[in-house]
Amino acid sequence: MVSFMSSPATSSDREKVVSKLPGWLRQNLKIRAAQHGIEIQAAVEQGITDWCSLAATPATIDTAGADSFSTFLPPGQWEEFRRIAADRRVSLIQGLAQSVQLWLDANPSPDIERPTITRRIVVCNQKGGVGKTAVTAGLGEALAEDRNTLHPVRVAKALTKALRASEAHDDAEVVADPLDIENLPGPGLRVLLVDFDPQCHLTNQLGGSPLPMNGDSLTNHMAGDPKGDLRDLIVSVDDDTFGGRLHLLPACNDAFLLDVRLSAVRAREAALERALAPLEADYDVIIVDCPPSLGLSMDAAAYYGRRRDGEKPGQSGALIVVQAEDSSADAYELLTTQIDDLRGDLQVDIDYLGIVVNLYDSRRGYIATSSLQGWVDIKDPRVVGLIGDLKEQKEAVRVKKPLLSYAPKSQQAVGMRALAREVL
Ligand SMILES: Nc1ncnc2c1ncn2[C@@H]1O[C@H](COP(=O)(O)OP(=O)(O)O)[C@@H](O)[C@H]1O
Numbered sequence: 214m215v216s217f218m219s220s221p222a223t224s225s226d227r228e229k230v231v232s233k234l235p236g237w238l239r240q241n242l243k244i245r246a247a248q249h250g251i252e253i254q255a256a257v258e259q260g261i262t263d264w265c266s267l268a269a270t271p272a273t274i275d276t277a278g279a280d281s282f283s284t285f286l287p288p289g290q291w292e293e294f295r296r297i298a299a300d301r302r303v304s305l306i307q308g309l310a311q312s313v314q315l316w317l318d319a320n321p322s323p324d325i326e327r328p329t330i331t332r333r334i335v336v337c338n339q340k341g342g343v344g345k346t347a348v349t350a351g352l353g354e355a356l357a358e359d360r361n362t363l364h365p366v367r368v369a370k371a372l373t374k375a376l377r378a379s380e381a382h383d384d385a386e387v388v389a390d391p392l393d394i395e396n397l398p399g400p401g402l403r404v405l406l407v408d409f410d411p412q413c414h415l416t417n418q419l420g421g422s423p424l425p426m427n428g429d430s431l432t433n434h435m436a437g438d439p440k441g442d443l444r445d446l447i448v449s450v451d452d453d454t455f456g457g458r459l460h461l462l463p464a465c466n467d468a469f470l471l472d473v474r475l476s477a478v479r480a481r482e483a484a485l486e487r488a489l490a491p492l493e494a495d496y497d498v499i500i501v502d503c504p505p506s507l508g509l510s511m512d513a514a515a516y517y518g519r520r521r522d523g524e525k526p527g528q529s530g531a532l533i534v535v536q537a538e539d540s541s542a543d544a545y546e547l548l549t550t551q552i553d554d555l556r557g558d559l560q561v562d563i564d565y566l567g568i569v570v571n572l573y574d575s576r577r578g579y580i581a582t583s584s585l586q587g588w589v590d591i592k593d594p595r596v597v598g599l600i601g602d603l604k605e606q607k608e609a610v611r612v613k614k615p616l617l618s619y620a621p622k623s624q625q626a627v628g629m630r631a632l633a634r635e636v637l
């Protein structure tokens with residue numbers, strides 16, 4: 214039954230309308246409106262306007278099982294819609310369903326915006342255990358998530374709020390309150406995760422197997438001694454939400470010998486780029502999970518993230534993962550010095566994509582909050598992600614599942630999606 218209620222102040226001059234809509238149609242409407250970044254009420258308004266101006270009634274829609282749906286329309290619109298529906302001898306529920314379908318047909322899912330140059334994100338810090346691998350995986354998963362489904366994302370203002378609270382020396386809360394969560398379609402990008410650490414953590418965490426020592430590997434390709442096509446080593450991280458878009462290039466223990474093998478190679482710093490370039494056409498984003506070292510492999514990774522001709526600043530570069538504790542600061546200094554040296558020596562631009570403060574726990578008190586503040590104060594690069602110390606991460610590693618499919622609604626997942634949207 215349709216009823217009218219007075220409009221609440223929040224929806225300005227619109228009036229509330231309560232009707233019915235089948236669940237599948239409501240879901241499509243929700244997702245499509247989010248994909249276009251417009252409000253549901255605006256989509257319904259447009260659909261009804263179009264429906265009213267049609268010369269004839271469109272095809273009948275199956276409205277079986279329709280249940281309560283309410284929205285806000287400009288005053289008078291529903292009244293007119295009612296009149297026209299009566300003239301056409303169409304029930305209000307059928308008319309509304311047709312209006313919504315009309316809007317969906319007129320507003321197909323927008324095409325994914327693919328970067329013309331594959332974006333390269335180098336996740337680094339020579340300090341072990343800060344969360345490089347966790348961030349590589351979470352970020353890649355978040356970027357590959359299905360765009361025809363809505364996923365909970367911590368909105369940007371929640372990060373700002375937490376950082377401000379830390380500035381004010383409050384206990385910065387990383388745990389988002391429900392109001393700071395927004396349901397958004399996934400970016401749906403094609404993502405390659407490169408396990409560039411001889412310890413094979415990323416490979417193991419995602420349930421993959423490290424490549425055997427006597428076969429082909431990224432190391433062989435970098436050393437100019439390939440045994441086949443690098444593509445043949447890639448595996449898909451399968452879960453419905455990634456729809457075959459999330460891939461992994463597993464590591465091999467032979468990467469422990471990379472620095473030695475590279476010592477005989479000309480233009481060593483370009484070795485990773487030479488190896489991965491043939492794969493780039495297949496991916497929108499390539500994320501490199503760096504080893505905890507500052508050796509040649511780090512140089513090769515940083516070089517791979519350099520800004521290319523025709524590439525806008527901030528599209529590719531280094532994403533630095535740190536922990537909110539004092540010992541992280543020295544590691545950061547060393548790393549940025551090395552990247553800055555590389556920039557100077559090779560005359561290349563290597564952009565910083567930001568700092569991710571991981572494993573943050575405000576209950577650890579002053580040490581945590583004051584060092585978070587230290588990271589925030591750097592300002593350039595700025596803090597683009599703040600991720601709490603949460604159990605789901607460790608659990609996902611234990612069961613060797615991607616975090617975003619193991620615990621898609623966890624604070625951890627919600628924060629990874631926020632990070633993905635900051636980096637995009
Ligand atoms: N935000 C987090 N909350 C809880 N545990 C985490 C978090 N980030 C990482 N970890 C855990 O800490 C350990 C080290 O993280 P990892 O990503 O392997 O660090 P790195 O790659 O820098 O060495 C792993 O066991 C990982 O599961």
Ligand SMILES: [Mg+2]
Nearest residue numbers: 345346410414
């Ligand atoms: Mg690691």
